[in-house]
Amino acid sequence: MISNDTALMAHLLRRAGFGASRDELERYLEMGYDGAVEALLNPSDPGNMPDDLIRRYHVEQSELRDLAGSAAYWMYRMISTSSPMEEKIALFYHSLFATGYAKLNQARCLLNQVDMFRRSGLESFEDLLLELSKDPAMILWLDNNENHGTAVNENYGRELLELFSMGIGNYTEDDVKECARAFTGWTLGNAEYMSIRAAKDSIWPYGRIAWHFEYRDEDHDDGEKTFLGETGRFNGEEIIAIIVKQESTARFLATRLFQFFAADEVTKAGEQVINEMMATYFSSGYQVRGMLRTLFHSDHFKSEDARFTRVKAPAEMVVGAIRMAGKYQNPVLGIEKVSNTMLYMGQGLLQPPSVEGWHEGLEWINSGALVERVNFAAKELSDVKSPGVRSIINRLESSSEGGVLDPADLADGCLDLLGPIQVSDETRSVLVNYAARNGDLDLNGHQPGDEAEQRVGNMLRLVAATKEYQLA
Amino acid sequence: MTTTNREKSLIVIQLTGGNDYLNTVVPYGDGHYYDNRSTVNIPQEKVIPIDGKVGFNPSMGPIKSLWDEGKVAVINGIGYQTPNRSHFRSMDIWHTAEPDAIGREGWLGRAIRDFDPQGENVLTGINFGRGLPRSLACQGVSVASVGDLATYGLFPDVQDEELRMFTLEAFSMMYGGAAGRDPVLNFLGQTGQDALQGADILRTAPAMYSSSVEYAPDSLSQNVKSISQVFHADLGARILYTTHASFDTHSGELQTHAKLWDEVSGAVGSLMDDLKEHDREKDAAILIFSEFGRRIKDNGSGSDHGSGGVAFLIGGAVDGGMYGEYPSLAEAEQLEGDLRSNNDFRSVYTDILEDWMGLDAAPIVNGQFEKLNLFRA
């Protein structure tokens, strides 16, 4: 029997990370649930693949000019990090504050933005919105470089309220205008040159030049503004201070965090957790870490009802399978082909379809995407040469009686070690029937890649192809 | 599912990277051309003349033959009002028919939804190549993306065919069981069945096709061959899409561009021969487009991103000829050093959607656009 501790820890690691191999799971189990939550929420040295090695072998990931190489660079982080929450929170904001390559043609700056999400994503939401408003990729993405004291461009001001904080219906059109005025003069260095290069997708003559924030006082509208009922000569900082005080902001953020880290659909029990997260938001001084702590400690999150209630995003699908298989831990030729599979599944890193980010949940699933998802996970997890699968084989052998597994042992063992994954009775019976194809499996004296091992690989392939494996 | 035999299909060949209009349909009779293209030009004697003013790139022989048969419409100066010279953004604009805002839905995705609102035929739209161009993306629309027709489907890496069939059977049982209470698992089950069905049908296509036409070994010709196989199998595929790259010829253009057009012309020539052999020339139309044209002035080795470009519509039902004026190369007429577009791409879409596919174009292309009457009445 799978202990509930193990199942719960695996659930936590699917949400605050990308799932976990049994070795990783056991390390967290040693900390206990509370200790694990704290370890995840307080990322230390991520121990990911070092930049110098990546840059030496992958010139495209040194320059970070093209999209495919830049997405692969981020995927390397995701698959090699020992602080998965850091990448998960960055992924969360990448969809929430969705900024895309298409308009910018500047992957390096998008990665700088992702760095900012890692650095500040678990801290104060007020500070984060301030950094976001100064983020050069965001500035160009939402035209704030065209937001001048004498000619207001409302794009950023509007999306800040509608998509990044309060949500529609909680402010007026006048608030949008006043908000936009407050952000006039918030631009990027060499804004005119950089925007013409972005608009033309110019890499000429010497590749891209990265961007940085610049405040132009002479272009800022310093006049009096009335925003959400308060009046003053507000600059962007004051506007953000007002935004984060709003209950609508707390509800917006708590709901989005809940949907990303707990469940695609918000049930009544979920509503209750969201309220608790909002309370934490205010009591902690807008700390995102505190809100997630509240979530992860809630009875609802820890209950069985919360498990397997999210469709895995393509990034979770790809990274989860690779981490489980323990592959690509050093720079390898062709890695961008691996990360491109996320794109084929509908989630190209650094290229969200619009400022609204990706539509998650069931929208990840269509027949083309499902074929990609199943084929990818099945291929990675059936590779008996990979260290992760080798470890699974060894665990199956040592947990069996005399090295022999009957069909149910094999199916259940694989379900356990890839998760544990809960499956329906129907799915399980198909798996057991499949496992019975060549009778009991004798792992005694198994050798790398032999027929006995390949049978485990075949079983893992089918488990990776279940409906249930599509869920986190 | 329903099969909709012998309905008209659209085949799209997307030229990614910005095809150089000036060196494709060459205005060799205009002195401005050689003034601006002092290095990166097609010499007059090499151009395949159409009339005394413009001619085709020397690599476009097969297309010239089709032109002579009246099957090629050349849409001059195609683009949109405020040109965007970024590959991604401009391609998005062409894909979503939405120049002013970021669109989420592809024009062909919408067309597929209109053809098949219930999603009964998972093969109504097919892309040949990995991933999904945004033109085909639309919420609730499933489009098959076929990297390789020979291995398309689930578990392509399983070499042992018996094991693969056994695994597919298990998959079918896991996804095909009776619907339960969980709507997410039910949806996954249905989608898995669709995927299996689509793959099963697609795999039958090559066996249902025979032809004496030999396609070239390059990737475009091979994708176009797959398109031909699926088209001729009458699986109800209405939109068949593929892309070719990279036309982003900033350097060494003459060599690269010639090779690319050799490939495009070869693929199109073979496909048209194939359609003729099967007496299906009037059932397919081929649209060839690129996200933008290139700068009028060359950069000494290639040409940079520009605006107004050229598109082609080719087929037995197409009313061949020149559509629209060739934009002027004179300095006073230029738009920031580029050709000024004078044909909106959404007009071409409107022709295709209404006169070829029988759909209401306006909601798909986000407005009313004057048609060019590209098809024979």
Place this chain on the structure above:
Amino acid sequence: MSTQTQSPSITLDYVKTIGIVNNGLNGRGFANPYDTAVDGDGRIYVLNRCDPARASAIRVGICTIDEEYLGEFGRGNGAGDGQFVWVVAMALAGDGRLFITDEYNHRVTIYNTSGAYLSHWGVPGSGDGELNGPAGIAIDSSGNVIVVDQHNARIQKFSADGKLIAIWGSFGSGEGQFNLPWGVAVDQHDNVYVCDWRNDRIQKFTNDGEFLAVFGESGHGEGQFQRPTSVAIDPEGFIYVADWGNERVQVLGPDGSFQLLLRGQATASKWAEDYFASNPEEKAERDVANLHPDLPAHLNTPYHISSQTEPFFWGPVSVSLDHQGRLYVAETNRHRFQVYQKR
């Protein structure tokens, strides 16, 4: 903009920048250059590493100091004869043979300067004469070929016709040990200098591999290195180092003493000027832009500064010298090389 301390006995004047990013598979420009070599006629060979999108591009471009682009050669991407995957470095022998290392195919491929493929050496492995990720390469005055056998943490010396002569080195950080070594060069006396990349130092050996000296240590200061990738020694014994991780070039005296450092001062190449001529609106904005910006604190690293400061070296991966005292610094991330003249 060279920084100089005390009174160095060497001065380098900036001459020009050559290059432009090449976005295609052939034609003028470079794609992630990894090394340069100059022949007796002043023809400059540029080895393009090429990102995956351009993996099948032609790998060796040729141009002159007057920025005439003469063409390119190579047989594309792969493991076939004359093909490349991950090229690293290049050395030109006195007999006109051009040796090119490929750390993916684990071999040294030889072309002549007319672009004809001649042969290749090496099989993957760790035995004598076998290679695992060959990186730097140099040719001594006798025509011997010295190859940095990266993943085997050793140097192998071959005769001009490919016979193994000597092997030295092992993995580690002690004297004569290496951690992912990269560049190599010989001086007038045929001493061998190796960039001990992940140990952040240069080691000097006799031609037979006897340890002589070590220069540098980890750090950002003068005489300190971050992942040095390439080294060259001029006739007077000055040591030029591509201090890659610090995005700069340092020059040491024959005794290893710090002399000066270069941060880069690229200007528009002739090919860049051609681009601006057909894109005047971009040029107009460029002319009023500040290409030496001050950056926020979180971007204050050599890498980020270089990514924002176009004239600076970014990915200065190789230093080469010609017979006229010119220094060529190839920059992977900027697809160009800067030329300096020793006064």
